[in-house]
Amino acid sequence: MAPAIELEGITKRFPGVVANDNVNLVVERGEIHAICGENGAGKSTLMKILYGMQAPDEGTMRVNGEAVSFSSPIDAIDKGIGMVHQHFMLADQLTVLENVILGAEPTHGGGRINFTEAEDHLRSVADDYGLKIDVHEMVETLEVGERQRVEIIKVLYRGAEILILDEPTAVLVPQEVEALFENMRELRANGATILFIDHKLDEVLEIADSITVLRHGKTVASLPNEGVTAHELAELMVGSELPTPATAESTVTDTVALAIRDLTVHDDGRAALEGVSLSIHKGEILGIAGVEGNGQGELVDAIIGTGDIRNGSIELHGENITRWDVRARREAGIGYVPEDRHHEGLLLTSPLWENAALGHQTEAPYGSRWFIDRAGARKQTEAIREAFDVRTPNIDVSAHALSGGNQQKLIIGRELTANPSLLVAAHPTRGIDVGAQAAVWDQMRQARADGLATLLISADLDELIGLSDTIVVMLRGRLVARLSPDDVTPRDLGAYMTGAALQDMTSDGSAA
Amino acid sequence: MRRIAFSLAAPVGAFVLTVIISTIALWIFGSDPFEAYGDMLGHARKLETQVDILNRATPFYLSAVAAAIGFRMNLFNIGVEGQYLIAFLVAAQVGGLISLPTVLHILIIMIVAMITGALYAGIAGVLKTTRGVNEVVSTIMLNAIAVGGLIAWLQREWQAPLPEQFSSSDLGTNPIDDSGLMPTINGLLEIFTREVGQGKELTGMLLIAVLVGIGYHVLLNRTRFGFDLRASGINPFAARAGGVPPKRMVVAAMMLSGAVAGLIGVVELADRGKFPPDPIQGLGFAGIAVALLGRNHPGGMVFSALLFAFLDVSSGVLDTTGVASREIATIMQGIVLLTAVVAYGVASRVKERDEARTAAEALAADASASTETVGASA
The missing domain is CATH 3.40.50.300 (P-loop containing nucleotide triphosphate hydrolases)
Structure with missing residues (x-):
């Protein structure tokens, strides 16, 4: 036959x-x-x-x-x-x-x-x-x-x-x-x-x-x-040896970078996030596990300043930023790697150096109060290209001409070179090849060692377990579990993600 | 080199296509196309016609810049028409009531016109950000309100005192003193040319239009506001995530667009000296076409404004010589717009592919070079 x-x-x-x-x-x-x-x-x-x-x-x-x-x-x-x-x-x-x-x-x-x-x-x-x-x-x-x-x-x-x-x-x-x-x-x-x-x-x-x-x-x-x-x-x-996301020894400090208390966020009139409390320390990567659509997107929106916050507070280094707009938050040191780089990350028809400036155009070396510093922006973009191995013939090509992995490296590069104190990274290695993935992991680990607080959202459970210092699980807009990556398997995570396993959570976000 | 070829291919292609189609159109209508072109170009060689063209191109250009400011952030300000007419009327009224030393007087009139245009356009911006009203709909409505209601009413309210026996030339707002009218710049032009005849006068607003063009270029490419504006136009979601406040940008862009639209009113005011009962209409809509043809580019719009002005003036020429009907000029404006949109669309797609290919090639060459070295060292 x-x-x-x-x-x-x-x-x-x-x-x-x-x-x-x-x-x-x-x-x-x-x-x-x-x-x-x-x-x-x-x-x-x-x-x-x-x-x-x-x-x-x-x-x-x-x-x-x-x-x-x-x-x-x-x-x-x-x-x-x-x-x-x-x-x-x-x-x-x-x-x-x-x-x-x-x-x-x-x-x-x-x-x-x-x-x-x-x-x-x-x-x-x-x-x-x-x-x-x-x-x-x-x-x-x-x-x-x-x-x-x-x-x-x-x-x-x-x-x-x-x-x-x-x-x-x-x-x-x-x-x-x-x-x-x-x-x-x-x-x-x-x-x-x-x-x-x-x-x-x-x-x-x-x-x-x-x-x-x-x-x-x-x-x-x-x-x-x-x-x-x-x-x-x-x-x-x-075709070669495999990279792993595993992190080295803990770099978590006692200093709280981000503190979220009792946060409720609405999306289209209904509560997509309810009474969420969590904190991230300097040098810590906090991983959020959850089936897509269980409030992770709204949590990200609330932190970067585009969410419809109804209740609760967000503090960055002890300062209440709940009512700040996106620009003020970014200037205060929040870096953002969006879930979908084409949707929220890039100006596809603009040259790379303008893409590098996006989100940081108010600050040196990209710009000042009124003007864009073209020379400064270009120099910085060259530096990103060098340090983050963005493969491109030059920095004047449009962003769409780059492969997904290189676009992502550019985004990671622009966020990390701006010296953020908090990085919100949603699916940072989604849709990129293994080589670029390993590079992104390396950069995130390096930044963590330098004291960066990171909120990591990923559907790749191995990545989540490998990179995170702490993992919390979100289900229907709430935190339902707080786990240590050292003794959790993707299977366990899956049980929490679907609600098959339950854990009592106290209001401060730590397991009882 | 490649980049220049790409940016020239589209306009040249559009031009050739336009000439071909227009020739066929003229021929179908029973006119001799080459005689018609000859007449149009022959007249355009005369200094007086050139002054006419520049006078026409000035409001076209301002109108195009006004529209382009919106277009660059995907905001369709269809209301330039209403904005400049309202600005024209208010500036004429204010200018007619005060008397001041010349520079100050002109400046005040310009500022009043710009503020009026900005406020009127701002209504559409505020409606969009607070109530989600699409700006196309609201600006079209605002045009109707301006032309059909506000202006008709204010024209009556602000009619200058009429003598016992009056003619139609007495209608309109208080005539503005000469101190408030932008002077003509024949003197400046005549440095380079012979004396301008037939009582033709080159508007001083041409210089303002040039300044606006330069300002538009600087604003767009050098300032943070311009960066935010362009980013919002290319990808509003990425712009917002990058800290650009979307609502504030919409209102600001609308108002800036309206302010430039207000200057069109000043061009007309310099010409007429008051708000007449029969103000020129349609400049706002022409600006949309000019901006489209000029790709919202400060330099590109200079060419498209001149082309549209040339065709406009030529229609008068054809009317007098009788070689072809005057409407052919309008038809040509339409054809050039259509072919340009198609040509630019094709060119940008070709360019995009070429860019992706060259980028990939450069990297492939890079990669193979590096593997070779590895191979050699091994």
Whole structure:
């Protein structure tokens, strides 16, 4: 029997980069096949090509032995390929059934939707593949894992037999991951073929039948999941020794840099953060663990000055800054590495030296009361480029011309060279390659040793455990646990993050 | 070198395209395109026509700068029209009531015009920051209120005392003393040229427009305010995270835009000597087009203001010679705008790609060089 998918010599070039360079991939029918690789290794591009979102420059694709060329996802769906994106595309205010049939509604004729037929079809699909879901539930009431199941059913409903899952575990806590894997095994047992992207190697080893590793756009290995270890896989991915986020001995001092008391922050009229108290000392990295959307964003907003603070106080070095605006806070020494560098971090069409000045334009060497000091700003940018290894031909290119890792190094550089006394770092290594990640970790450790207080938010639990001096867990806008990174595992953290484990918290933020 | 090529490709392309389309348009309408162009260019060679063009370009340029200040932070001040008309009227009234030594008198009139424009534009800014009203909607409304209501009412209130027997030339606000009118600068021009004939006079506000252009350049590129303004336009979220107060910037940019708009009123005042019953209209809207064509760039808008002024003046020329209908000039203004927008769009995309590619190439060359050294040493 012909393999479900056969890719041969796929090459895709973007201006300045070869995203896929002669990639070969064979996925047998009825197997779970993992694609591993660092960020930027070309996994997403490959999946987009397979799903018809992008056309390859060279190479051939065969689905079930038949040569195909897709000009849009519609062609891919026709051939039985469905994709579940990392970010769900569901309408909150519609039911599961309505979401699933959206865009593929069976009608009575005359445009009236035949809900009976739709429901029957959905139920038969769900039963065939052993997926449990309440079809009349509103999507907004569903947990993340359930939403993902809806997305999977959505593609199955459209007749897909080959599923592409783009980093399906990235948004899930460990317990939900297990449920997903259970579903994936059910799907396989019922004849589906699954291709999934992941870079958490223990997960790959647990679920995959075979594994393909990409590095710098090339296939470096394609092997069955037999006897291979996580360490071997990691070395294939990176091609060299692995960096670790672990910090050296503690540098925590007795001086409190940031003290938050009983803080309540609203978002769109509802309390997204309620009665949170915490403090960060000089030389301490305080890690915040939590499933995204549990109030971390609002905590960051409140500290940098864009949050809607309803109650409580924020003190920086003993000074009450609760009512200060962003500029006053930044001048007082708060550095900020935003969660999404394109959204809040950079002026993409501006030259690098202007980007370096952003957020510090009121202070030397970038500017003064009235004027921008172009020469000073440029000199400082050169210094950042040097010290933080920002790879760029010069400092006059626009920020968009840089790779994600270099953009991030520029942001980390501009914040750390401004001598902050508090750094708010949200996902500082998200979406950057291992080399840049190690550099960012080094810089953060160095700054910590120099007495910087850091608030670290990260979805990467290894990073959180490795870098932090203290970890607190946020759940539904509250702090629910305070843990020591020395004796906590990602699994334990996951239990606290979902509320499966509980710890009594006193109001000052320390565990009882 | 590359950078210059990129910045010139778009305007040159747009120009060529415009000429081609206009030629076809003229030809379809039964006029001889080359005769029409000949007439337009022939007249533009005359000093008197050039004075006309400069006189026209002056308010166009000021209006463009006013619009551009908003555009640079993604704020669409469509209300330049209403702002300059109100400023024109208030400045005329104030100027007509006082008499002062000349420089002081002119200065007061200019300041009053700028403050009036700023306050009127500021309404839209405050509405946006406090009530979330989109500035496009509010400035359009404010235009209607200014033109249809306020000005009509104030014109009646502020009508200069009329004699028993009066003609239409007596209508309008109190005429301003000569001490309050920006002098013409024919003398300055004639240093370089022959004497200007046909009673044409070059407006002194041209010098103010030049100063405004320089000020705009300095403000944008050298000052913190300009940096904050541009940052807010490129990425308001990053600007806010970088300490730029978004609300204050909106109000400040609106008011600054309105203040420059106010100066357009002073240009007209210098020409008319009072607020007449039939003030010129449409300069505010023309400014949007001029700013768009000039890419909000202080130098670029000089060219686009001159081009628009040339086409405007040419329409009068065509009217007299009868080679083509005068509307062709307006059509050409429209075509040049359209082709420019397309050409700039294409050029910026090409430039973006080129930049990403050269950056990546430079780094790749770097990387391969360093691996070679490693290889050699090993």
